Each structure stands twice: as structure tokens, then as C-alpha cells.
Amino acid sequence: MKLTETHLEGCFIIEPTVFGDDRGNFFESFNAQKFQELTGLNLVFVQDNQSFSQRGVLRGLHFQQGNYAQAKLVRVIKGKVLDVAVDIRPESNTFGQAFSIELSGENNKQLFVPRGFAHGFSVLENDTIFAYKCDNYYNKESESGIIFNDPSLNIDWRLNENEVLLSDKDKELKSLKELI
Numbered sequence: 001m002k003l004t005e006t007h008l009e010g011c012f013i014i015e016p017t018v019f020g021d022d023r024g025n026f027f028e029s030f031n032a033q034k035f036q037e038l039t040g041l042n043l044v045f046v047q048d049n050q051s052f053s054q055r056g057v058l059r060g061l062h063f064q065q066g067n068y069a070q071a072k073l074v075r076v077i078k079g080k081v082l083d084v085a086v087d088i089r090p091e092s093n094t095f096g097q098a099f100s101i102e103l104s105g106e107n108n109k110q111l112f113v114p115r116g117f118a119h120g121f122s123v124l125e126n127d128t129i130f131a132y133k134c135d136n137y138y139n140k141e142s143e144s145g146i147i148f149n150d151p152s153l154n155i156d157w158r159l160n161e162n163e164v165l166l167s168d169k170d171k172e173l174k175s176l177k178e179l180i
């Protein structure tokens, strides 16, 4: 298991050790002890989520507010996404900056998105299964988000404009500037 820092403090990439053999492969997708040793974080993941999407789906950028803020450990089981974390911690030197990474069922990379970040992903392949662990429960009333094409973030989602499929909720999201 390997950890690589990103330019956003507290947001990092985790690559599990994959054991391949004639049958295929095996890896520990999560190990609490190793995660704590590697990251120095003492958090407890309390909810596991999974979504299934076709190419063109864009989910995000989402976060929960206040006491319901969530850290997320995200990965792709099958297919491919461009995963994006945006630092919206008001006191941060990198406030308003985004980090993007391709996560796939082939590279098995995971992204740790700390509390205080907005998170989203665009789906680059059909039949993509996305899975993630959260350190706080879902709370509908605390849901918030930033519109995916916020000009101040200037994120290249690697989709054609006419293929982007958003939920009704995500179409109504505001820009970061409007939120603060």
C-alpha cells in the first residue's frame, strides 16, 4: 500500500498492493490498521456507498455542511472515472483549487478526500461501478454542492458538453463564488 500526497494538503492517493497470479488478482481494498499507519489519521468510516453509471454521467460537486461534513475514500471497482476534489476550506492556502485523477477498475487507485472538500466525478466508461467509504452519515438537510462547470474552477471533466448527464439536483447547484 502506497500513499502519494497531492498539492492539496490532506488529500492523497492510495495504491493498494495487488497480488496477481494465474487466476487473476487479489488486493486489500481497505485495511483500517494500515490506513492509520500510512496516513496518521484516526478516523472511522461508518458508511459505504456504491453507484453505477454510464459514460457521460457527472455526479457532483458535492459536500455536506457543518457537523455532517464527510471525509471520503473513493475508488472504482469497474470502469473508469475522472475523480475531482476541490478544496473549500476557507482558511486553506489552496482554497478553490481542484485536484483530478483517473480512477479505474484497472489502476485500482483510491483518492482520500478530506472533510472540507467538494467531490465529484465524471464517468468515462459505460457500466462504471464507483464505491466509497465515508466517515460520517448521509444527512439530506446538510447536502450542498458547487456547479460542475464553475468558471473559477475550470475543471476539464474529459466529456463532450453534449454528453454530460446531471441529476436535476446537480443542475441547480451554484458557483463557489455564489456559495460564499
Ligand SMILES: Cc1cn([C@H]2C[C@H](O)[C@@H](COP(=O)(O)OP(=O)(O)O[C@H]3O[C@@H](C)C(=O)[C@@H](O)[C@H]3O)O2)c(=O)[nH]c1=O
Pocket: 049, 051, 059, 060, 061, 062, 063, 072, 119, 120, 121, 137, 138, 167, 169
Ligand atoms: C449520497 C446518498 C444518497 N442517498 C439517496 C438520496 C437519493 O434519493 C439517492 C441518490 O442520491 P444522489 O443523487 O445525491 O447521489 P449522487 O449524486 O451519487 O451523490 C454522491 O455524489 C458523489 C459525487 C459524492 O461525493 C457523494 O458523497 C454523494 O454526494 O440516494 C442516500 O440514501 N444515502 C446517501 O449517502
